[in-house]
Amino acid sequence: xxxxxxxxxxxxxxxxAQRSQEIGVRxxxxxxxxxxxxxxxxxxxxxxxxxxxxGVPAAYASARALGALLFGIAPGDPPTFxxxxxxxxxxxxxxxxxxxxxxxxxxxxAVLRAE
Numbered sequence: 001x002x003x004x005x006x007x008x009x010x011x012x013x014x015x016x017a018q019r020s021q022e023i024g025v026r027x028x029x030x031x032x033x034x035x036x037x038x039x040x041x042x043x044x045x046x047x048x049x050x051x052x053x054x055g056v057p058a059a060y061a062s063a064r065a066l067g068a069l070l071f072g073i074a075p076g077d078p079p080t081f082x083x084x085x086x087x088x089x090x091x092x093x094x095x096x097x098x099x100x101x102x103x104x105x106x107x108x109x110a111v112l113r114a115e
Contacts, residue, residue, distance in 0.1 A: 008095035024111025037100040044096025
């Protein structure tokens with residue numbers, strides 16, 4: 001889970017750095033800062049949802065394959081999957097929040113001067 005959070009954080013931080021000129025121009029043309037942060041945050045949530053959509057069936061299939069090694073729980077235990085998905089979403093939210101807030105600190109004036 002920690003690796004997933006660090007991965008989302010790193011990817012979104014890189015994206016914010018690469019798109020700083022675009023973000024600065026958006027802010028200079030009147031975009032709301034909350035809208036820019038929401039755009040970056042939505043990118044992170046899209047990645048998390050895609051990972052959950054592909055990961056849950058893979059986890060279910062591996063749990064079925066390794067069912068003999070699980071003691072005390074069923075291979076398709078819904079509460080276990082619900083807790084895992086909830087933790088993954090919380091980690092993704094934490095990993096996406098910092099780059100989204102960092103996108104708000106882009107100075108439109110500095111970006112326009114750099115071009």
